Amino acid sequence: MKVIFLFLGALLLYHTAGAVIDYHRVPPYEAPTTYTVQKPPLDTPWTYRLGSNPWPEYPRPQLQREHWQNLNGIWKYRNATGPNEPPPWNQDLPHEVLVPSCLESALSGVQGEYTIHSWFSTNFTVPELWRDGRVLLNFGAVDYEAVIYINGQQIAINRGGYATFTIDVTDYVSTGDEPDAVNPIGKQTLQDPNHYFYTPCSGIWQSVWIEAAATEYVTRLDLSGDMNGQVTVNVHTLNSVSGNAEIRIRDRDQSATILAANPFKTNGEFIFTTGQVPKRWSPDSPVLYDVEIIVGGETIRSYMGFRTYENRNINGVYRPMLNGEFIFPFGTLDQGYWPDGIYVAPNRKAMTYDLNMLKAVGFNMVRKHIKVEPSLFYTACDELGLLVIQDMPSPRTGNRIEYSNCTRPPYLPNVDEQADFVDQLGRMVDQLKSHPSIFAWTIYNEGWGQLLTRQNGHYQEFDLVDLVRSRDPTRLISATSGWTDHGAGDFSDTHSYASPKCGTPFYKIPSPAYDPTRIAFQGEFGGIGHNLTDAHLWKVQDAIDTINQTYEINADLNSFNYRARQLLREFREQVELFDCSGGVWTQTTDVEGELNGLLSYDRRVLRVDLNVWRTEIQALYDAAAARGAMNYSIGEPVELELKNHL
Ligand SMILES: *[C@@H]1O[C@H](CO)[C@@H](O)[C@H](O)[C@H]1NC(C)=O
Ligand SMILES: *[C@@H]1O[C@H](CO)[C@@H](O)[C@H](O)[C@H]1NC(C)=O
Numbered sequence: 001m002k003v004i005f006l007f008l009g010a011l012l013l014y015h016t017a018g019a020v021i022d023y024h025r026v027p028p029y030e031a032p033t034t035y036t037v038q039k040p041p042l043d044t045p046w047t048y049r050l051g052s053n054p055w056p057e058y059p060r061p062q063l064q065r066e067h068w069q070n071l072n073g074i075w076k077y078r079n080a081t082g083p084n085e086p087p088p089w090n091q092d093l094p095h096e097v098l099v100p101s102c103l104e105s106a107l108s109g110v111q112g113e114y115t116i117h118s119w120f121s122t123n124f125t126v127p128e129l130w131r132d133g134r135v136l137l138n139f140g141a142v143d144y145e146a147v148i149y150i151n152g153q154q155i156a157i158n159r160g161g162y163a164t165f166t167i168d169v170t171d172y173v174s175t176g177d178e179p180d181a182v183n184p185i186g187k188q189t190l191q192d193p194n195h196y197f198y199t200p201c202s203g204i205w206q207s208v209w210i211e212a213a214a215t216e217y218v219t220r221l222d223l224s225g226d227m228n229g230q231v232t233v234n235v236h237t238l239n240s241v242s243g244n245a246e247i248r249i250r251d252r253d254q255s256a257t258i259l260a261a262n263p264f265k266t267n268g269e270f271i272f273t274t275g276q277v278p279k280r281w282s283p284d285s286p287v288l289y290d291v292e293i294i295v296g297g298e299t300i301r302s303y304m305g306f307r308t309y310e311n312r313n314i315n316g317v318y319r320p321m322l323n324g325e326f327i328f329p330f331g332t333l334d335q336g337y338w339p340d341g342i343y344v345a346p347n348r349k350a351m352t353y354d355l356n357m358l359k360a361v362g363f364n365m366v367r368k369h370i371k372v373e374p375s376l377f378y379t380a381c382d383e384l385g386l387l388v389i390q391d392m393p394s395p396r397t398g399n400r401i402e403y404s405n406c407t408r409p410p411y412l413p414n415v416d417e418q419a420d421f422v423d424q425l426g427r428m429v430d431q432l433k434s435h436p437s438i439f440a441w442t443i444y445n446e447g448w449g450q451l452l453t454r455q456n457g458h459y460q461e462f463d464l465v466d467l468v469r470s471r472d473p474t475r476l477i478s479a480t481s482g483w484t485d486h487g488a489g490d491f492s493d494t495h496s497y498a499s500p501k502c503g504t505p506f507y508k509i510p511s512p513a514y515d516p517t518r519i520a521f522q523g524e525f526g527g528i529g530h531n532l533t534d535a536h537l538w539k540v541q542d543a544i545d546t547i548n549q550t551y552e553i554n555a556d557l558n559s560f561n562y563r564a565r566q567l568l569r570e571f572r573e574q575v576e577l578f579d580c581s582g583g584v585w586t587q588t589t590d591v592e593g594e595l596n597g598l599l600s601y602d603r604r605v606l607r608v609d610l611n612v613w614r615t616e617i618q619a620l621y622d623a624a625a626a627r628g629a630m631n632y633s634i635g636e637p638v639e640l641e642l643k644n645h646l
C-alpha cells in the first residue's frame with residue numbers, strides 16, 4: 001500500500017569505439033570500481049552475494065532476440081541540484097551506482113535520500129557485427145521520468161516509472177569511431193513529498209540492454225491462446241507497415257511443431273486455431289508452449305499458454321472461470337519490496353523464493369500490489385502456476401481533498417496527471433497481457449486517486465474498464481478494490497481487516513455491501529501481525545514507531561497461526577454459506593514497519609505453520625468445489641529450503 005512518486009531518472013550514455021565483441025553475452029562495462037553494497041537497515045541472505053553483474057538473464061522472455069548485450073552493472077552517478085541544472089558535459093560523475101537498483105537502496109551503493117534529480121552515465125560498445133541492422137536500447141523501467149542522451153544528443157524522453165521502453169539508437173551510435181568525450185544528460189521531475197508508506201525507489205530499477213534488430217523490427221508482440229486452441233497474435237513492427245509473418249508453436253515436452261500457420265499480416269490481429277487441441281494452462285498444470293515468430297529479417301522467440309478466463313453466472317452466482325470451470329483464486333497481497341533492494345529483488349532466485357513459498361503454502365494466486373514487476377516475475381508465475389491479479393500503480397498524489405465520509409481522504413489527480421494515469425494504465429496492460437498467468441487487472445486500490453464525482457454524467461471507472469477491456473478482452477477487471485464502488489467491472493471487491501466479509505450480507509464501511517450482479521471477492525483481509533526481534537526488523541525509527549499500526553499483533557507464533565486458522569475458517573464458512581469467490585490474504589512478506597507477512601522482511605523467518613495453513617487452504621478449495629468450483633489439490637509438501645535459493 002503506497003503512493004507513487006515522481007522522480008527524475010536521468011541518463012547519460014555514450015559510445016566508445018567499436019571493437020568486435022561477442023554479442024551473445026558480454027559482461028557489462030568493467031572499470032576499476034569503488035562500488036560497494038551499503039549496509040541496509042536490514043539485510044537478506046542475498047545482500048552480499050551479488051557482485052557487480054546483477055540480473056544477467058535476458059529480461060523480456062516473451063520477445064527475445066538472439067543478439068543482445070546486457071548493460072546492467074556499475075554505472076556512474078551524481079545527484080543533480082535541481083530541474084534546471086544543465087547536463088554535466090565532459091565531467092566524470094563522481095559516484096558509482098549499481099544498475100538496476102533504487103537509489104535509496106543499499107544495493108545501489110548510493111543509498112541516497114531525496115534523490116529527485118539525478119545523472120547516470122555509462123559507456124557501451126556496439127558490436128561491429130550489428131552494423132547492418134538496427135540497434136535498440138531497452139529500459140525495463142526508470143522511475144519516474146527519463147531523458148536519454150547518447151553521444152551528446154538528446155534522443156528520448158520517457159514518462160512513467162513502470163513502463164518498459166525501447167529506443168532505436170542506430171543513428172546515434174556508430175561502429176568504428178573514435179571514443180567520444182563524456183556526454184552527460186539530465187532531466188528532472190519533482191517528487192510530491194506529501195505522503196508515503198515505504199521508502200521510494202528512484203532511478204533505473206529494471207534491466208538495461210541493447211540488442212540487434214532487423215531494419216523493420218518487431219516493436220511489440222501480443223500473443224494469447226484460449227482453452228480451445230484459438231490463438232490471437234498481433235506482431236507490431238516499426239512504422240506499422242503491413243508485412244508477412246509466420247508463427248511456430250512447439251510443445252515444450254515433445255518439441256513437435258503443433259502449428260506452422262500460413263503467412264499472416266503483421267500489424268493487425270490474426271486469429272487461427274491450432275491443429276490439435278493444446279494442453280491448457282492452469283495453476284495445477286502450468287503448461288507452456290515455445291513460440292517462434294519469423295518476420296522480415298527477424299526470428300523472435302517467445303512462449304505462450306492456452307487459457308480462458310471468464311465471468312459467468314453459475315446457478316445464480318457470478319463466478320470467475322478458468323477454462324470453462326469456476327476457479328477459486330486464493331492468493332496474497334504481494335508488494336515486491338526488499339530491505340536491501342527496495343523495489344528490486346536482489347536476484348532471480350530471491351524473487352522466486354517468495355513465489356515458491358506461496359505455492360508451497362497452498363496459494364494459487366498472487367495479487368501484485370500497485371507495482372509492475374520485471375517480465376521475469378510474470379514468467380516465473382507462468383511457469384510455477386500462480387494466477388496473477390495485476391494492480392495498476394496508484395496515481396501520484398495530487399491535491400488533497402478531504403471527504404468527511406471517508407476514513408482516509410483520497411488524493412485526486414489533476415487533468416494532466418489523470419491523462420498520465422490513463423496512458424500508463426494502457427501501457428501496463430499492453431506490456432503484460434501476453435503472460436498467461438494474468439487473470440485480472442485492478443484499476444484502483446482503495447480509492448487512491450479515484451475521481452469520486454461524475455464526469456460527463458458517469459463515473460470514470462466505467463471508462464477505464466472499457467479502456468482495459470479494449471486492450472485486453474480476455475481478463476477480468478476489478479475496477480475498485482476496496483472502498484468506493486459504483487458498480488463498474490467484474491468484481492464486487494471489498495477489503496476487511498482482520499476478519500473477511502466476502503459476499504456476505506454484512507459489511508464494513510467504507511467497503512460497500514456485496515453486489516450480487518458481480519463476483520464476490522475479498523481483495524484484502526487477514527493482516528494479522530507478529531513482532532520480531534531486532535535482528536529481523538527494518539531498523540528505521542519511523543518504521544519501528546508504526547509497528548503498532550499493524551491491524552493486530554500476536555505475541556508469539558502459536559497465536560499467529562491460531563488466529564490465521566480462525567480467519568481462514570471464517571473465510572471458508574463464507575464460501576460455504578454465501579457467494580464468496582476468492583480472496584487475498586495480507587501479505588506475502590513484512591514491509592518495513594508492517595509486520596504481517598508470511599515471511600519476515602529479510603525472508604529469514606517463515607511465520608507460517610505449514611500443517612495448519614495447508615490444511616485450511618485445502619479445505620477452502622474443497623469448500624469452493626462443493627459450491628461447483630473445480631477441484632484443486634495443493635499437492636505434496638515441498639522443501640522450502642532457503643539454501644536452494646542462494
Ligand atoms: C540530492 O540533491 C537534493 C537537492 O539538491 C538534496 O536535497 C538531497 O539531499 C541530495 N541527496 C543526496 C543523497 O545527496
Ligand atoms: C567512460 O569512458 C571514459 C573514457 O574512457 C571514462 O573517463 C569514463 O569514466 C567512463 N564512464 C563510465 C561511466 O564508465
Ligand SMILES: *[C@@H]1O[C@H](CO)[C@@H](O)[C@H](O)[C@H]1NC(C)=O
Binds near residue numbers: 404
Ligand atoms: C463523500 O462525500 C463527497 C463530498 O461530499 C461526495 O461527493 C461523495 O459522493 C461521498 N461518497 C460517498 C461514498 O458517500
Ligand SMILES: *[C@@H]1O[C@H](CO)[C@@H](O)[C@H](O)[C@H]1NC(C)=O
Binds near residue numbers: 532547
Ligand atoms: C517490536 O519489537 C521491537 C524490537 O524488539 C521493539 O523495539 C518494539 O517496541 C516492538 N513494538 C511493538 C509494538 O511491540
Ligand SMILES: *[C@@H]1O[C@H](CO)[C@@H](O)[C@H](O)[C@H]1NC(C)=O
Binds near residue numbers: 545546548549
Ligand atoms: C504507537 O507507537 C508510537 C511510538 O512508540 C507512539 O507514539 C504512538 O502513540 C503509538 N500509537 C498507538 C495507537 O499506540
Ligand SMILES: *[C@@H]1O[C@H](CO)[C@@H](O)[C@H](O)[C@H]1NC(C)=O
Binds near residue numbers: 625628629630
Ligand atoms: C471433485 O472431487 C470430488 C471428490 O473427489 C468429486 O466427487 C467431484 O465430482 C469433483 N468435482 C469436479 C468438478 O471434478
